Amino acid sequence: MRDSRGAEFDDFVRARSVALLRVAYLLTGDRHAAEDLLQEVLEQVYVRWRQVRTTPEGYARRALVNRAANRWRRRARRPEQTLGDMDRVEQDHADDVALRGAVIAALLTLPPRQRAAVVLRYLEDLSVADVAAALACSEGAVKSQASRGLARLREAFAGSDLVMSFANISRSSR
Amino acid sequence: MTMHDSDVRAILHRATDHVTGPPGLLDEVRRGGRRRIMRRRAVLAVALAVVVAAPVVGALQFPGTRDRGEVASPIFGQPTRGDLAGDKGYLRQVRERWLRRFEENALDEGLRGEPHVVWAGRTPAGPAAYVAQRTANNPVVSDPQGDRMVAVAAFVEPTADGPRVMAPESVTDAGTHGNSQAALLGPDRNVLLVLDAGAPVEFSPELRYTADGRIDRTFQPVAFRDGAAVLQVPPQRTKITVALARTPVSMANQVHITNATDILFPDGEDLPQPxxxxxxxxxxxxxxxxxxxxxxxxxxxxxxxxxxxxxxxxxxxxxxxxxxxxxxxxxxxxxxxxxxxxxxxxxxxxxxxxxxxxxxxxxxxxxxxxxxxxxxxxxxxxxxxxxxxxxxxxxxxxxxxxxxxxxxxxxxxxxxxxxxxxxxxxxxxx
Known part of the structure; x- marks a missing residue:
């Protein structure tokens, strides 16, 4: 029997899974958890494909945010895993690993919705309206969440020479 | 030094540059998705917050539009059916237990009007019922379909302490497929109560396998009388051997048993399947x-x-x-x-x-x-x-x-x- 999801679903997964995985990674702070989260969400998309096929990415993003937040609530009762233990660091440059660690650590200090607002706004470059759709809240709420989140990130990054020097280099190279 | 928005963008991108898609993701997703479909068909999770329930008797619709309005439905529009429909004492007891259930665990959506006993009757396990009540609010409970919750409904089972309201399910204006239409009653869960939803239902008491591992079931029609059928079945305390489906029998036509999840997952946890x-x-x-x-x-x-x-x-x-x-x-x-x-x-x-x-x-x-x-x-x-x-x-x-x-x-x-x-x-x- 032919699968009604067909090539359209496959194309969606192939085209968007890396971007969604990156979002999941910053929401969870853990590569393996991010992969699990993404797979769960894409399975959910698969099941509901007929309903969401016109806007699969929006649906997936929203599910990612919700599941990441729920995961966080559950995880709060369990010991944290160390990022370095779980991540694939062996192939990476030491500075990149350190930068990544600092970014993840800073993001994890944000409440889940602030974190999601920042990640969707500044990693995914989504408009305020699209972030509002993903977070199921008003655009005003997104603006305040992103702004608070950004302020806290700036504070956290200010204490990291590595992050600041990266920002400096990055800006001077533009 | 002040960090600009563009710096944050660059840092987040740099922190995720190393992330690439896991190998075999598409295959894994398709397989997992397919399993989910099978599981959805096989086991209905009956959690009030997530269930998009279907009307038990006929289709519930808002008249005209999908905006909030009076719910016109046979579920509320018909008198109580069953051989205890005239037993005022039992019906009063059921309504009291119903109201107490929602006093102790208030619904966010609120309730309005009176609880309506859709069906009440005798079973070998004791008197049982099915009750529904309109909700005060009609939030959209299914995204992106936009289905609205219009009522809450539940079976009421007999216990040594009197009637007990089983897991309530939200009822939406969407239509009907896949919602609980049956309950296993009694301490041995050996009485199967099936409500008459107007469509033919078939029943199989036992699961057997052929020598080469295929499913070997014998289905027989469920004979409804005055709104429900009461079937004696083998004990289903820890495992469910019975099967119920609308005709033609298929996964998609499964008739769900409201307490199947409680029986299969008594500690509330689904078992991981590596x-x-x-x-x-x-x-x-x-x-x-x-x-x-x-x-x-x-x-x-x-x-x-x-x-x-x-x-x-x-x-x-x-x-x-x-x-x-x-x-x-x-x-x-x-x-x-x-x-x-x-x-x-x-x-x-x-x-x-x-x-x-x-x-x-x-x-x-x-x-x-x-x-x-x-x-x-x-x-x-x-x-x-x-x-x-x-x-x-x-x-x-x-x-x-x-x-x-x-x-x-x-x-x-x-x-x-x-x-x-x-x-x-x-x-x-x-």
Whole structure:
């Protein structure tokens, strides 16, 4: 029997899974958890494909945010895993690993919705309206969440020479 | 130094540059999605917050629009049915328990009007009922379909302490498929109450398997009388052997039992089912991007209308190719603590899959899967985590890789070396 999801679903997964995985990674702070989260969400998309096929990415993003937040609530009762233990660091440059660690650590200090607002706004470059759709809240709420989140990130990054020097280099190279 | 928005963008991008898609994601997602569909059909999770329930009697609709309005529905528009419809004492007791249930666990949506006893009747387990009440608010509970919650409904079961309201389900304006229409009653859960929703329903009391592992059920029509049917069934305390489905019987037409989840998952936790999937050498060339998400040849092995756990048994899934160029697909299926079955399908070119071999799996054996394929296409073996070798007669041992392999048809012995354990050697299946 032919699968009604067909090539359209496959194309969606192939085209968007890396971007969604990156979002999941910053929401969870853990590569393996991010992969699990993404797979769960894409399975959910698969099941509901007929309903969401016109806007699969929006649906997936929203599910990612919700599941990441729920995961966080559950995880709060369990010991944290160390990022370095779980991540694939062996192939990476030491500075990149350190930068990544600092970014993840800073993001994890944000409440889940602030974190999601920042990640969707500044990693995914989504408009305020699209972030509002993903977070199921008003655009005003997104603006305040992103702004608070950004302020806290700036504070956290200010204490990291590595992050600041990266920002400096990055800006001077533009 | 002030950090600009663009700096934050650059840092977030740099922190995720290393993240690439996991290999095999699409296959895993399709397989997982397909499992979810099967599970949704097999076991209904009855949690009030997430259930998009269906009307029990007829379709609920807002008149005219989907905006909030009076709910016109036979569920509220008809008098109580059942042989206790005139028993004012019992009905009063049921309504009291209902109201108390929602006083103790208030609904966010609120309730309005009076609870309506849709059905009340005698059963061998004691008096039972089905009750519904409109909600004060009608929030959208299904995204993106936009279905609105319009009422809440539940079965009421007999207990030593009197009537007890079972898991309430939200009722939406959407329509009906897939909602609880039955309940297992009594301490032994050996009385099956099925509400009459206006469509023919068939019932099978026992799950059996044929010698080759196919599902072997006998269905009989459910005879409704005055709004419901009451069936005596074997005890279903920890495992559900009964199956219920609207006609024609199929997974999609399953009639859900409201307390199936409580029986199957008494601690509230679904059991994790580890998945092992392997792609054998040469598979990609034959498979290309062909889809495997829905394979009708497996249908005879799935229990349409039944509700089960997987009992933590692994799901093994292998994609491969035969020496003569056919696509090969292996999958295990297990319900509850019944034996796990393994089925191998083959398909030529773009043709449909047909069953080529099947058998039982002993997960504790050194080599859980060993199946000889027809037409001298080889012997399919699988042992998760183990190194596999084979030989022909007294010849030398050949490396067959790890986890799973398709051995030559004339292999006579296979050696299995687990990651942490001693090697076992066994003769191949005749």
């Amino acid at each position: 998945t092992f999937s392997h792609t054998l050498a040469g598979a990609e060339e034959v498979w290309g991007d062909k889809d495997v998400s829905e394979v009708p040849a497996f249908d005879a092995y799935y229990d349409a209308g039944g509700a089960h756990t997987h009992d933590r048994s692994p799901l093994l899934y292998i994609k491969g190719a035969t020496p003569d160029g056919r696509r090969l697909l292996l999958q295990t299926i297990q319900y509850d603590d019944d034996p796990a079955r393994v089925i191998v399908l083959l398909a030529r070119d773009n043709g449909p899959f047909t069953v080529a071999a099947s058998g039982l799996v002993d997960w504790k054996a050194p080599l859980p899967v060993q199946l000889r394929l027809p037409d001298e296409q080889g012997i399919l073996v699988a042992a998760e985590g183990a190194a596999l070798n084979y030989r022909i007669g007294a010849g030398k041992w050949h490396d067959a890789g790890r986890d799973a392999a398709l051995l030559p048809d004339n292999a006579t012995e296979v050696r299995v070396t687990p990651a942490n354990g001693n090697a076992s050697t066994m003769t191949t299946a005749p």
